[in-house]
Amino acid sequence: MTTRRDFLRNGWKVGSTLLAVAATWTLWESLRPLSTKSSSGVVKLGNPANFASDTATYVPEGRLYVTNATSPAGAQLFALSQKCPHLGCKVPFCTSSGRFECACHGSVFDIGGEWIEGPAPRGMDRIAMTVVGDSLVADTKKVTPGPDHGASEYFSPPKGPNCLGKG
Amino acid sequence: MTDVTTTDEPSSDEQRDALEPKATYGATGRISARVQRSDAWRSVFRHPTSDTPRGRALQSFSNFFLHLYPVKIPARVLKLRYSFRLGFISAVLFGILTATGIYLMFFYTPAVGSAYGDMQQIKTGVGFGELVRNVHRWSAHLMVLAVFLHLVRVFYASAYKHPREFNWVIGVILLLLTLGLSFTGYLLPWDQLSYWAVTVGTDLVHYVPLIGSPLQNLLIGGDQIGQPTLLRFYALHVAVLPATVVLVLSVHIWRVRKDGFAVERASVGAFSEEATDVPGGGPASAPAELYSGRTRVLGVVDRESVTAEERPVDDTVFTWPHLIVRHVVVALGVATAVLAAGVAAVAPLRGLANPNLTPEPAKAPWYFSGLQELLAHFDPVIAGILIPSAAVVALLLLPYIDRNPATEARNRKVAVVIFSGLLAAAVALTVIGTFFRGPGWTFVAPWTHWYVEL
Numbered sequence: 001m002t003t004r005r006d007f008l009r010n011g012w013k014v015g016s017t018l019l020a021v022a023a024t025w026t027l028w029e030s031l032r033p034l035s036t037k038s039s040s041g042v043v044k045l046g047n048p049a050n051f052a053s054d055t056a057t058y059v060p061e062g063r064l065y066v067t068n069a070t071s072p073a074g075a076q077l078f079a080l081s082q083k084c085p086h087l088g089c090k091v092p093f094c095t096s097s098g099r100f101e102c103a104c105h106g107s108v109f110d111i112g113g114e115w116i117e118g119p120a121p122r123g124m125d126r127i128a129m130t131v132v133g134d135s136l137v138a139d140t141k142k143v144t145p146g147p148d149h150g151a152s153e154y155f156s157p158p159k160g161p162n163c164l165g166k167g
Numbered sequence: 168m169t170d171v172t173t174t175d176e177p178s179s180d181e182q183r184d185a186l187e188p189k190a191t192y193g194a195t196g197r198i199s200a201r202v203q204r205s206d207a208w209r210s211v212f213r214h215p216t217s218d219t220p221r222g223r224a225l226q227s228f229s230n231f232f233l234h235l236y237p238v239k240i241p242a243r244v245l246k247l248r249y250s251f252r253l254g255f256i257s258a259v260l261f262g263i264l265t266a267t268g269i270y271l272m273f274f275y276t277p278a279v280g281s282a283y284g285d286m287q288q289i290k291t292g293v294g295f296g297e298l299v300r301n302v303h304r305w306s307a308h309l310m311v312l313a314v315f316l317h318l319v320r321v322f323y324a325s326a327y328k329h330p331r332e333f334n335w336v337i338g339v340i341l342l343l344l345t346l347g348l349s350f351t352g353y354l355l356p357w358d359q360l361s362y363w364a365v366t367v368g369t370d371l372v373h374y375v376p377l378i379g380s381p382l383q384n385l386l387i388g389g390d391q392i393g394q395p396t397l398l399r400f401y402a403l404h405v406a407v408l409p410a411t412v413v414l415v416l417s418v419h420i421w422r423v424r425k426d427g428f429a430v431e432r433a434s435v436g437a438f439s440e441e442a443t444d445v446p447g448g449g450p451a452s453a454p455a456e457l458y459s460g461r462t463r464v465l466g467v468v469d470r471e472s473v474t475a476e477e478r479p480v481d482d483t484v485f486t487w488p489h490l491i492v493r494h495v496v497v498a499l500g501v502a503t504a505v506l507a508a509g510v511a512a513v514a515p516l517r518g519l520a521n522p523n524l525t526p527e528p529a530k531a532p533w534y535f536s537g538l539q540e541l542l543a544h545f546d547p548v549i550a551g552i553l554i555p556s557a558a559v560v561a562l563l564l565l566p567y568i569d570r571n572p573a574t575e576a577r578n579r580k581v582a583v584v585i586f587s588g589l590l591a592a593a594v595a596l597t598v599i600g601t602f603f604r605g606p607g608w609t610f611v612a613p614w615t616h617w618y619v620e621l
Binding site for chain 1: 363366367369370371381384385387388389390395399522523524525526527528529539542543544545546547605606607608609
C-alpha cells in the first residue's frame with residue numbers, strides 16, 4: 001500500500017522532472033529562431049543572355065553564383081549557393097582553372113557545382129530560378145542540395161593553374 | 168568534548184583579549200590596538216590576530232575568503248612542481264577576464280551595425296581600451312592553455328582516482344565551459360576573423376545526427392550568422408557561461424578542499440590526511456558515532472588533548488600564510504605576464520565582417536585548428552562529430568574506466584601510454600593546423616608564410 005509519505009517522497013521527483021521538461025520545452029520554443037518573413041528571398045539576375053558560356057557571375061544580394069555550364073548535352077544555367085556544403089565558407093570561383101575552389105578546406109567543384117575533390121560531402125547547393133519576362137529570377141528560399149559525389153555531367157579538366165597553390 | 172568546543176570562536180571578550188598580541192609600540196601601535204579592540208572592528212573581523220597556531224586556525228575559520236582553503240594542507244602541496252599551480256592560474260585568469268570583460272562591456276553594443284565601430288572606438292578612443300582588450304584576449308588564450316595543462320597534469324599525477332573521480336568530471340565540464348567562453352567571445356568583434364571562424368565552427372553542428380539543423384538554427388538564431396547570432400553569443404559570453412563557471416568552479420574547489428588537496432602517495436609514507444585523523448575512534452569521552460569513518464579535526468585542536476593516543480607524525484602546515492603567500496605571488500606573476508603581453512602584442516582586429524568574402528585561409532581559433540585539420544582528412548560526421556564526442560565522453564568517463572588504484576607511472580603503464588598517445592596526436596594536429604596550413608588548407612611551412620591567427 002502506498003503511504004502518504006511514499007507518495008510525497010516520489011511525487012516531488014516526478015513533479016520536478018515534469019517542471020524541468022516543461023522549462024526545457026518552453027526555452028526551446030522561445031529561443032527557436034522565427035522564420036525571416038521580411039525578405040522575400042527573390043533576387044533579380046538580369047537577362048539570361050548576359051551569362052557567357054563557362055563563366056561564373058557572383059551576385060552578392062543573393063549570395064550566389066550564376067554559372068553557364070556547358071556539357072556534351074548542351075549549356076545549362078545554374079544559380080549556385082556561395083556556401084560550401086562542407087562548413088559554410090564562401091567558395092571562390094577560380095578563373096584561371098575555371099573551377100570553384102574553397103579556400104577553407106580545399107574542396108573543388110566544377111562549373112556545374114559538382115564535387116571533384118576535397119572534404120565536402122556533396123556538390124554545391126542549387127537555387128531555384130525562373131524566367132519572368134526577359135529576366136532571370138532566383139528564389140533563395142528554394143534550395144536543393146547539390147548533386148552527390150560521382151556526378152560529372154559538367155566536368156572538364158582544369159583550364160589552367162588553380163588558385164589554391166596546389167602543385 | 169573539550170576538543171570540539173575549542174574549534175568554536177572565543178565566546179567572550181575576555182577570551183578574545185587573551186588571544187590578542189600584547190606588545191604595542193608607540194602611539195600608532197596603541198591606537199591600532201585600540202581600534203582592533205573596538206566593537207566595530209570586531210563586528211567585521213571576528214577572529215583574533217594572534218600569530219599562534221590557534222589564532223591562525225581561527226582566522227581561517229572566521230574568514231569567508233580563507234574558508235575556500237582548508238586550515239592546514241600537506242606540506243608538499245607548497246612545492247611549485249607539485250601542481251605547477253595550474254588550477255590556481257586558471258582561476259586567476261578567469262578573474263582577470265571577468266574584470267577586463269566588465270570594463271569592455273561599458274563600451275560595446277552587441278549589434279551588427281555598431282559592434283565593429285565599438286571595437287575601433289575601444290582601440291582608439293577609450294582610456295586604456297586597447298590595453299584592456301589585449302589583456303582580455305591574451306588571458307583568454309592563456310586560460311584555455313592553462314586549463315588544458317591542468318587536465319594533463321592531473322592525469323599524470325593520478326589525481327582523478329578515488330575519491331576524486333567526480334571532481335575530474337567537473338573539471339572536464341569546466342574545460343568545455345572555458346572553450347565555450349572563448350568561442351562565444353571570438354564572434355563579438357564582428358570582424359572577418361570572427362565571422363568566418365564562427366561560420367566554420369557553428370556549421371559543424373548541422374552534422375549532428377537527427378537534431379543537427381534545428382540545433383544549429385537555435386545556436387545562431389537563424390539560418391546564417393547575423394544579428395541574432397551576435398546577441399545570443401553575447402548573452403552566453405557575458406552572463407550564462409560565466410555564471411555557470413562560477414557555480415561549477417565553486418563545487419570544483421570545494422571538492423579539492425574536502426579531498427585534502429593532495430594525492431595519496433604510498434611511497435612517501437603516511438598520507439598527511441591521516442595525520443589529522445582522529446585515531447582509534449577518538450577520545451574516550453566523545454560519542455563514538457561522532458568519530459566513525461574519516462572524521463577530521465582539521466588541526467585546530469590543541470594537539471596534546473587529542474594525541475594522548477599514538478598517531479602518525481603531522482606533516483601538515485597552515486594554509487595561512489604558507490600557501491596563501493605563494494598564491495598571491497603566482498597571481499601577481501600571472502597578472503604581470505598578461506599585462507606585459509598586452510603591452511607587447513596587439514590583439515588582432517581584421518576588416519569588418521563581410522558575408523560575401525571569405526578570407527584566405529579561414530581558420531578556426533587555435534584550440535579548434537586540430538579539429539579543422541581532422542576535417543580536411545575525414546568525413547565531417549566522423550571528424551567533426553564522432554571523434555570530438557568520443558574524446559569528450561572518454562575524458563568524462565576516464566576515472567570510471569581506469570579503476571587501477573596505482574598512482575605511480577610504472578604501475579599504470581597502459582593508461583599512461585594510451586593517454587600520452589592521444590595527447591601527442593591532439594597536439595600534433597593542433598600544431599599542424601595552426602602553423603603549417605595556408606590558403607585552401609594546403610601545406611605551408613611557417614618559416615615561409617605565417618598564417619597564424621590568434
